[in-house]
Amino acid sequence: MLFHPGDEIGAILDKLRYFVKRAVPHLFLFLLFVFQFLPFESLTGSVGIRFLLMGIFFWSLFRPTLLPLYVVFIYGLATDVLYGYAIGLYAVIYTLICFFIRYYRQRLSSQSFWLLWAMFGLILTFLMGVDLLYSQVFMGGHFPLFQALGKVVLSALVFPFVNMLLFYQNLWLSKK
Template identity: 30%
Template sequence: MSQGVFHRLDGVARNISPFFVTLLLVLMALLPIRVTDFGPIVPAVALIGVFFWSVHRPDLMPIWAVFIIGFVQDLLTGGAWGPGIVGLLVAHALVAWQHRFFLAASFVLIWCVFMLVAAVAMAVTWMFTCMAMMTYIDPEPVFFQFLMTVAIYPCLAWVFLRGQRLFQR
């Protein structure tokens, strides 16, 4: 009987790990780093996590999890509530819309699609932030955040793939 309980707990832990890993990345991205002017261009690690898990294991990154990740990110950044949620939901929706495309795609192709999805999601987030703050915000930091996000995607994707293989054992 206890074998069944531990087996079910193991299954639950494996199923919620992408959600909690992405939340952990959100928290780590908000840690203070003593690098001048790094704050505005911190990579959008939540976007990377949502995109990766929506492509490779969409069953483990449902829309409610994306909403909670976006809400926590908006809550902790101290900005307007909503733009981060909308950006992540747009990214999730774009991936879900074309999920069959990703089934046989190579890493390079997925990375190129990530560039497009990240550009759209970050532009939507920037636009909603401008509307929520009722002011024009310079898009230059968003552009550099986009570049940092695209540059770090392969590293995090590699870590996520290793974790996914570990969980499949």
């Protein structure tokens, strides 16, 4: 069979387009990972917003094949190292959250934004509860309650904006 030069270039461009469409959400997820370590000033002091959890929540719900569990686990390990937690704590927590969301994906994906926002708030509150418990048991209680509440409130307030960006990425991925 004869191939025309245009066919090869078209095939290369199709592969490049596929790669870019798969890479952009992961690059944005990496940015969310980095941003979660930036301190934001609030009434309760300097707090970090849980940006990565927003990305894990969204992609686990709307495109679980885009976010393999081993990627979630690696992000969890990196979070453990950078926060100074026990290695594997956040890796297991993020993986369990991902499992939970995927298990209820059929029910959750058709719900309104308000219900998804509330669900994210519950998951976030659970995560802050784990932070507080870990802090009390293993770090001598150096994690103030008001700082945890600040993380929950600020993260919940930022969630709609990050969710909107992720939603438009998902629309872009759906286009051919």
